[in-house]
Amino acid sequence: xxxxxxxxxxxxxxxxxxxxxxxxxxxxxxxxxxxxxxxxxxxxxxxxxxxxxxxxxxxxxxxxxxxxxxxxxxxxxxxxxxxxxxxxxxxxxxxxxxxxxxxxxxxxxxxxxxxxxxxxxxxxxxxxxxxxxxxxxxxxxxxxxxxxxxxxxxxxxxxxxxxxxxxxxxxxxxxxxxxxxxxxxxxxxxxxxxxxxxxxxxxxxxxxxxxxxxxxxxxxxxxxxxxxxxxxxxxxxxxxxxxxxxxxxxxxxxxxxxxxxxxxxxxxxxxxxxxxxxxxxxxxxxxxxxxxxxxxxxxxxxxxxxxxxxxxxxxxxxxxxxxxxxxxxxxxxxxxxxxxxxxxxxxxxxxxxxxxxxxxxxxxxxxxxxxxxxxxxxxx
Amino acid sequence: xxxxxxxxxxxxxxxxxxxxxxxxxxxxxxxxxxxxxxxxxxxxxxxxxxxxxxxxxxxxxxxxxxxxxxxxxxxxxxxxxxxxxxxxxxxxxxxxxxxxxxxxxxxxxxxxxxxxxxxxxxxxxxxxxxxxxxxxxxxxxxxxxxxxxxxxxxxxxxxxxxxxxxxxxxxxxxxxxxxxxxxxxxxxxxxxxxxxxxxxxxxxxxxxxxxxxxxxxxxxxxxxxxxxxxxxxxxxxxxxxxxxxxxxxxxxxxxxxxxxxxxxxxxxxxxxxxxxxxxxxxxxxxxxxxxxxxxxxxxxxxxxxxxxxxxxxxxxxxxxxxxxxxxxxxxxxxxx
Numbered sequence: 001x002x003x004x005x006x007x008x009x010x011x012x013x014x015x016x017x018x019x020x021x022x023x024x025x026x027x028x029x030x031x032x033x034x035x036x037x038x039x040x041x042x043x044x045x046x047x048x049x050x051x052x053x054x055x056x057x058x059x060x061x062x063x064x065x066x067x068x069x070x071x072x073x074x075x076x077x078x079x080x081x082x083x084x085x086x087x088x089x090x091x092x093x094x095x096x097x098x099x100x101x102x103x104x105x106x107x108x109x110x111x112x113x114x115x116x117x118x119x120x121x122x123x124x125x126x127x128x129x130x131x132x133x134x135x136x137x138x139x140x141x142x143x144x145x146x147x148x149x150x151x152x153x154x155x156x157x158x159x160x161x162x163x164x165x166x167x168x169x170x171x172x173x174x175x176x177x178x179x180x181x182x183x184x185x186x187x188x189x190x191x192x193x194x195x196x197x198x199x200x201x202x203x204x205x206x207x208x209x210x211x212x213x214x215x216x217x218x219x220x221x222x223x224x225x226x227x228x229x230x231x232x233x234x235x236x237x238x239x240x241x242x243x244x245x246x247x248x249x250x251x252x253x254x255x256x257x258x259x260x261x262x263x264x265x266x267x268x269x270x271x272x273x274x275x276x277x278x279x280x281x282x283x284x285x286x287x288x289x290x291x292x293x294x295x296x297x298x299x300x301x302x303x304x305x306x307x308x309x310x311x312x313x314x315x316x317x318x319x320x321x322x323x324x325x326x327x328x329x330x331x332x333x334x335x336x337x338x339x340x341x342x343x344x345x346x347x348x349x350x351x352x353x354x355x356x357x358x359x360x361x362x363x364x365x366x367x368x369x370x371x372x373x374x375x376x377x378x379x380x
Numbered sequence: 381x382x383x384x385x386x387x388x389x390x391x392x393x394x395x396x397x398x399x400x401x402x403x404x405x406x407x408x409x410x411x412x413x414x415x416x417x418x419x420x421x422x423x424x425x426x427x428x429x430x431x432x433x434x435x436x437x438x439x440x441x442x443x444x445x446x447x448x449x450x451x452x453x454x455x456x457x458x459x460x461x462x463x464x465x466x467x468x469x470x471x472x473x474x475x476x477x478x479x480x481x482x483x484x485x486x487x488x489x490x491x492x493x494x495x496x497x498x499x500x501x502x503x504x505x506x507x508x509x510x511x512x513x514x515x516x517x518x519x520x521x522x523x524x525x526x527x528x529x530x531x532x533x534x535x536x537x538x539x540x541x542x543x544x545x546x547x548x549x550x551x552x553x554x555x556x557x558x559x560x561x562x563x564x565x566x567x568x569x570x571x572x573x574x575x576x577x578x579x580x581x582x583x584x585x586x587x588x589x590x591x592x593x594x595x596x597x598x599x600x601x602x603x604x605x606x607x608x609x610x611x612x613x614x615x616x617x618x619x620x621x622x623x624x625x626x627x628x629x630x631x632x633x634x635x636x637x638x639x640x641x642x643x644x645x646x647x648x649x650x651x652x653x654x655x656x657x658x659x660x661x662x663x664x665x666x667x668x669x670x671x672x673x674x675x676x677x678x679x680x681x682x683x684x685x686x687x688x689x690x691x692x693x694x695x696x697x698x699x700x701x702x703x704x705x706x707x708x709x710x711x712x713x714x715x716x
Contacts, residue, residue, distance in 0.1 A: 069522070113705075118712070122522060123658045123704045126469060130645050131697025137690025240690075244471075244641070248530040251523050261520045293534040300530030307524045311517035 016273035019256045023280040034288045040163050042287060047169035048158070048234075050279045053249045054172045055227035057278070058179060059220040061254035061271035063121075066216055067196030067263025071125040072110065073224035074250070075132025076103050078242045080225035081232030082140045085148045088233075092153040096229045100222060106132075107221025111214035121217075133241070140240040147237045154236045168230050175226070180268040189267065192216075196263025252303040253278040261310040278302075416655060418706060419670060422699075426677045433684050443563060445673075445680045447631065450565030453672030455624035455643055456650040457576045458617030460668045462521075463651055464580065465613040466593035466660035467514050471525040473647050474640030475532035476503050476618060477625030481635035482539050484626040488548040495551070496626055503622035504615040506532070511614025515592075516607035536637045544634045555630040565627045569669070572620065576665040585612050593660025642693075649696040650675040652703040657711075675699075 027046075031037045056073055063070045080099040088095015110128060114121045140146045148154060157168050165173075183189035191212060194202040203209045232238035257274025259266035278299070285295040308314055430436035455473055462470055470476075484499035510528060513519040539545075557564050580586040588609040592599045599606055624643070629635040654671025656663025675696065682692045 119708045127697055127701030127704055130700055131694050134690050134694030134697050142688040142690050244529050247526050251526055293537040296530050296534035300527045303527035307519050311519035314517040317516055
């Protein structure tokens with residue numbers, strides 16, 4: 001019991017669980033304020049929306065866990081959709097294969113560049129993101145969308161299976177299932193978090209870091225590619241400018257899923273819960289008839305909030321604020337009392353320590369910080 | 381680390397050998413920047429291609445390039461401040477400029493200056509909040525600005541009900557004038573470049589920006605006011621984006637959120653092409669001025685040669701990638 005409570009207390013599992021519970025309850029209560037009962041097609045739509053952004057969220061989440069950042073997944077999403085539609089008019093499978101090979105090759109190349117040069121992935125993928133958006137327009141003959149004339153495929157891919165699923169949503173759920181098994185049953189999950197936690201130590205421990213990075217970026221592009229091809233087949237057209245929605249929703253889903261922005265924390269089930277929460281929130285807006293700008297606003301604010309929570313110094317800042325408001329009453333024992341957090345308190349502590357002699361053999365341990373780094377000097 | 385090393389050597393050399401060698405070492409330092417060579421080479425290629433392109437060397441085309449250099453450059457000056465103090469890039473430049481442009485057009489009946497001030501104040505307030513989150517909390521600036529872009533898109537759609545904005549009066553026409561044949565936006569860009577350069581090099585907060593961007597931990601240990609430095613950088617950046625938005629609203633007599641990301645891409649590419657370091661601590665307003673001129677020229681050339689929007693975006697993306705790779709190779713070689 002105690003162990004389970006410990007698990008719950010870790011924000012990795014708490015946040016996605018909380019978000020999923022709240023959104024599911026809100027969704028179940030929808031009839032109360034939407035003015036109509038929930039139908040099975042609401043659930044169908046829910047899984048369709050999940051199929052649209054789920055894989056992008058997974059890609060974002062996996063790479064963030066490994067301490068990397070892949071903005072280009074949204075560019076790949078758009079490019080893959082256009083390629084699959086253009087080459088797949090007669091043979092859809094051929095189009096998908098072509099699109100996915102392009103994605104795989106691009107992802108592996110990008111991963112190789114990042115791994116071998118040991119360059120930060122964020123600026124690199126900002127560049128490739130912009131370039132891919134441009135390339136998508138070029139391939140799409142500068143139209144805003146490329147229509148997919150293969151109506152049979154479009155009908156097949158959105159045909160209801162077991163009332164609430166479709167081949168598309170089942171495929172996406174299967175990918176999530178596969179990823180969940182792979183990253184919990186094999187050592188890849190631990191290696192993924194190790195890569196994001198301490199790259200140097202991971203290398204020293206004998207993990208082939210470069211190979212893992214190349215594979216990860218390839219997988220991320222592949223996920224974006226599958227999502228793009230499926231979405232454009234489903235819509236009957238490939239949109240050349242995906243806009244900022246996949247970026248916002250994907251990042252928000254991954255972070256709500258308990259993935260740390262700084263890396264080293266996250267798992268597939270959490271990412272699933274995060275993506276699902278975002279999708280349910282979107283469906284609540286949709287069913288309740290909320291106008292688009294409100295949903296944009298709420299998604300933006302959610303992402304803003306979660307970035308703030310994830311910010312490394314936000315916690316210290318809150319602690320300082322609280323300490324400043326409620327100064328500790330007793331200063332007799334500095335080892336058991338609260339850490340001195342304001343400048344005044346540290347001065348007091350210093351004079352106190354000087355008065356009671358016995359210099360400490362070691363500096364006081366810093367909470368989770370790197371030893372020897374001044375992680376509690378205030379930013380004034 | 382590299383730039384302080386170089387700067388330290390400069391001071392020592394100039395103390396020993398006088399001003400002539402100081403100027404020479406500045407030249408040497410600038411020549412050692414591969415980014416500068418890329419910039420020069422790109423400019424040369426652009427001019428050569430321009431010579432092969434009909435209508436490139438004409439007064440009208442020159443004016444068109446200057447106008448787009450102006451709107452890109454003013455926003456890029458803001459991005460320079462953000463980048464130098466360690467805030468990486470903002471993915472909400474276009475959205476900030478567009479929403480500020482809307483505020484500008486709406487409040488034009490108060491007069492041109494009041495409308496400009498209103499737009500700048502709104503944008504500066506929004507970016508100052510982001511600066512606080514980045515500066516005080518170390519929030520991830522990229523994901524933060526993705527969120528901000530979404531929020532601003534919503535606000536913009538709300539403000540305009542998705543229709544084209546009508547200016548409240550025609551006071552904005554002043555911004556479209558061309559005294560001595562040169563568009564006002566060019567004077568604005570030059571003036572603002574000087575002002576931002578002065579802010580960055582001649583004021584305390586400006587020099588703190590370099591220090592914070594160069595090494596945040598060291599700046600913290602030295603007791604520099606990190607949070608307020610980053611807030612100032614972001615706030616001024618927001619005001620500059622607003623000026624850019626006001627000018628583009630004036631040129632097209634309206635403003636929409638469509639294509640807002642173009643300004644984001646252009647401004648980012650301009651700052652990086654100018655040679656400002658993406659992880660902060662190095663860069664200048666003058667560099668960005670040249671970067672903006674290059675981006676505007678390249679865009680114009682691609683347009684004249686019949687390249688469509690997709691090709692323009694592709695070229696800028698590849699340019700960003702190239703500059704990032706070159707910058708990384710330079711710093712890692714110095715570090716090794």
